[in-house]
Amino acid sequence: MWIRRCDRDWGSLANCRHTFHPYIEGVMERTYTDHQLETIDRKPFVYQDRLYDQYQATQKQREIERSIRKQKRIINSMSELDSEEAKKAKQEAAIRLRRLNANYRAFSERAGLPLQRERTKVLY
Structure with missing residues (x-):
């Protein structure tokens, strides 16, 4: 599975500078926990x-x-x-x-x- 760090389609990625990298479940370590992802944004x-x-x-x-x-x-x-x-x-x-x-x-x-x-x- 590939993790895409850009929410655009492939055709518009020419200069966005986002990166793509593989993520293999069970082999690689996650950068953020589920709790960190849920609380990453400040509260309104x-x-x-x-x-x-x-x-x-x-x-x-x-x-x-x-x-x-x-x-x-x-x-x-x-x-x-x-x-x-x-x-x-x-x-x-x-x-x-x-x-x-x-x-x-x-x-x-x-x-x-x-x-x-x-x-x-x-x-x-």
């Missing part, structure tokens, strides 16, 4: 009146990271302008950025996910 949790499972939590964390990058880009673009409107917009974006960072920390802590600050950096 509630944050701001919404229930999240582990996958949804990672997706919400990515959403917050995208919002943080967006606010940083707005702040950077407003820094180039010298008008009063631009300064006011920059201040509002800075306030939103502080709130997003606080939300990012709180959500990540509640979900048990590590903060990944490299994902919030703006490179251009």
